Amino acid sequence: MSAETAVEQPDISILGPDALLSEYCQDARWGLAVVRATVLEAAHPQIGAALIENSTFVAHPWRRVFNTLLSTQRVLDADTRVRDKEAARLNRLHARIAGVDPKGRPYNAMDPDARAWVVASLFESTVNLSRMSGVTMSAEDMERLYAEFRAFLVLLEGNADHLPATVEEFWPYFEDVIERGLENTEAMRIILFELFGHMPAPPLLRGHPTIWAAGRVMAGPVISEFLKGTLPESIRQRAGLGELPGSHALARGVYMGTGVAARVLPQSWTRTDTMIGLLDPSLSNDGSGSQLLSALRRQQTRAAALIRLLSPISGDSSSSSAGSAARSADRFFAEVLDQTGDGYVSWPDIAAMAREVGSRLDLDEDTEERLFEAYAGWWRELASALDDDGDGRVSRAEYAAAASTMASPALVRVAEVLFDATDADGDQSISAVEHRALFRTAFSRDVETTGQDARYSRSEFVREFLDFMSGRQGSAGYESLLAQA
Amino acid sequence: MVSAPRHVACVMDGNGRWARQRCLPRTAGHRAAEAAVIDVIEAARASGVRWLSLYAFSTENWRRPSDEIDFLMGLVRRTLRKHALSMCARGIRCRFLGVSDPRIPPGLARDIADLVELTRDNRGMTLTVAFDHGGRRDIVEAARALIRDRVPADLVTEESFAEHLPHPDTPDVDLVIRTSGEQRISNFMLWQVAYAEWVFPEVLWPDFRAEHFHECLRAYRNRERRFGDVRSPNPMVKGIR
DSSP: OOOOOOOOOOOOOGGTTTTTHHHHHTTTHHHHHHHHHHHHHHSSSHHHHHHHHHHHHHHHHHHHHHHHHHHHHHHOSSHHHHHHHHHHHHHHHHOOEEEOOOOOEEEEEOHHHHHHHHHHHHHHHHHHHHHHHHOOOOOOHHHHHHHHHHHHHHHHSSOOOSSSSSHHHHHHHHHHHIIIOOOOOHHHHIIIIIHHHOOOOOOOTTTTTHHHHHHHHHHHHHHHHHHHHSSSSSHHTTOOOOTTTHHHHHHHHHHHHHHHHHHHHHGGGGGGGHHHHOOGGGGOOOOTTTTHHHHHHHHHHHHHHHHHHHHHHHHHHTOOOOOOHHHHHHHIIIIIIIISSSEOOHHHHHHHHHHHHHHHHHOOOHHHHHHHHHHHHHHHHHHHHHHHHHSSEEHHHHHHHHHOOOOOHHHHHHHHHHHHHOOOOOEEEHHHHHHHHHSOOOOSSSSGGOOOOOOEEEHHHHHHHHHHHHHHOOHHHHHHIIOOO | OOOOOOOEEEOOOOOOHHHHHOOOOOHHHHHHHHHHHHHHHHHHHHTSSSEEEEEEEGGGGSSSSSOOOOOHHHHHHHHHHHHHHHHTTTTEEEEEOOOOOSSSOOHHHHHHHHHHHHHHTSEEEEEEEEEEEOOOHHHHHHHHHHTTOOOGGGOOOOHHHTSSSTTTTTTOOOOEEEEEGGOOOTTTTTTTTTTTTEOSSSSSSOOOOOOHHHHHHHHHSSSSOOOOSSSOOOOOOOOOO
C-alpha cells in the first residue's frame, strides 16, 4: 500500500464505549474472530516469524486470546488516557520484538505494513464471521467499523497510511496481500494443524484433565475445521488444505449454531466477560461478581487437596529424593520457564514473563523499563550460570542439572522491582486491591487471618516469589500468572 | 488456677533410646512415636488447649544418617496422609513451621501444602508442626524481613519484630514438655518460649500418653508464673520426674 496520496486520517475520538467495535468485542463469538485473524496474521512472513520466535501463543494460547480482548477493551475505554496508555504499551511491547527469521530475513513488529495487516485481518474476520452468523452487516455499519479499525491504527502508528482509505479500496488490498503477501508459514501451520490437538485446558478445567481431554477430542477438530473452512480459498490451497467439501458448511453451521444460541440463551451468558469468567474465574476483574466463583474455586482446590491426600502414594515416593527433585525442576521448566514452548529457555521466554506482568499491571514506561531490565539481569545470570554449551539458550538438561543449587541475586532484584510495580500507591505493602491487579485473585495465604486490614509486606512478597521461581513451592497466584492460561 | 495453658509445645525426645532399650533399630522408635503424637493431639484438644506445637524435625537433624532421614520423611508422609481426614473432621487447623530445605521430597512438600490448605479454615485447635525448624533461623529470617521492609531502626520493637516471624499470629508458648528427661532447649521456637514454663518428664516419647500429658498440665497449674515480677514468691522451678 502506497502512502503517496495524502489520505484523510480518521478521528481517533470515534473509539470509545459507543464504538461499533465495542458491541462486537462484548460478544463471546468475537473470540473466534480473534483466533481466525491470528491465522491470517501468522501467514504474514514478518508476523509469522515474530509469533514463532517470541510469542507464547503455542504454549499459552488462552493467555493470548484473553490479552487481545483486554487490550481491545482498553483501546475502547471511555477515558482517552487509558486508550493512549494502552497504545503506548503496545508500541513498547512491539518495539522489543525484532530479529531474523530462519530464512535469514529480518522481522520487526514495528513494521507499518505488518501492523496494518494485523488490523486488516481483525476487520475482515469480524465482517466475515458476522456474515456467517446470518447477519450481514449493513454497508453503513461496515464503513463505520472500518473507520474504527483505522482509528485504532492511527492510535498505534500516528497515521493510517498503510490501510486504504475506504472499504471499497480495502477489499482489493486484502485480496492483494492474500495473493502476494502471505506465505505458508510455520506459525500458520502450527495454529491450523497442531494447536487445537494439544491445547492446554482453560484454567477452570485444569483440575479435570479427563473432561478437558474428552471435550478437546470432540471440539478440537471441529474448531480447527471451522477455522480452515472460513479461510480465504487461496490460503487454504497454499496451506495444502485443498478442497474440503463440507468444511465451509461446517463453519457456517458452527457459527450459525452459536448465533442461535446467542439468541436463545440469556444475554449475559454470551457476553465475553461471562465466558472468560467461566473459563478462568481468576480473570473476572470485578471482585464482587467473582466472589461466588472464587468460593467455589476454593472448595475445588480443597477437594483436590483431599483427593490427593486420600489417594495412594504414587511411585515417586520410592525413588530417591534427588530423582524427584530433578523431576520437579523439569515440570517447572516446562510449565513456567519455557514460555514459548520450544523446549529451551532463552530471552524471549523471560521477556514474555515481563510482558505478561506489564500488561496485567498496566505499567508506565519507566516502571516497565525497570522490570524488563531486572528480568534481563536475571536472564544474563541464568545464561552465564547454566548455558554450558554456550548456544545462547538453556536446555532442559542444563537447567535440571544446576538450577536447584543456584543462588540468585538477580532474581531477588526481579522480586524487588515486581514488588515496587505491584505496590501502586507506594506504601511499601501490597493491599488486597493491588494483589488482585497482579494475580486476579484475592489473598490466599494466612494474611487474611491476621487482621481485617490484611496486607503483604515486601519481605513476604519477595519470599513467596523466590520460593515459586526456584521451583520449590507452588503458588496459586504465580501459577495463574505464568503457568496457566 | 483452673484454665489450661493456651499454647503447649512438645519436644518429642527419646525415640532412639526407646528402640535401643528394646534392641530394635532406631526407625522402630520413630514408628512407635506416631501413637504418642495422636494421643497427645486428642488429649490437648480435650483439655481445652487452643495451640499445640510439636517439634518433629530440626534443622540439625539433617546431620543424621541418610537412610534414617529417608525413613523419617516417608514416615511423616504416611502419618500425615493417614490422619489428614480426621484432623480436618476434628476442626484442627494444621500448620507447619520451617519446611524450607530443598532436601524435603517434593511428594511430602505437596502433601504438607495440601493438609494446610485442607484445614485452613478450621478453628478448633491450631496444630503447628515444627518440621525442618530452627529457632535461630526464624529470628534471622525475621531480621532479614525487617531490613527488606525498610523498617527504621527506632521502629524495631519486640512487637514489630514478632510480626515478622513466621506465623506471627501464634501466641507465646506457655508450657514446653520435653520428654526423656533431657533438659535442653535445642534451638526450639526460641523467640516464642521466652516466658514458657518447662517440664521434663522422664518418660520416653513413644511411651508418652494422655495421662502423662495431663500430669504435665497439672504441674503447670501448680506453678506460679511471674513473668519477671518480684512481688510474689516463686515456689518451684522443678519439673516433674
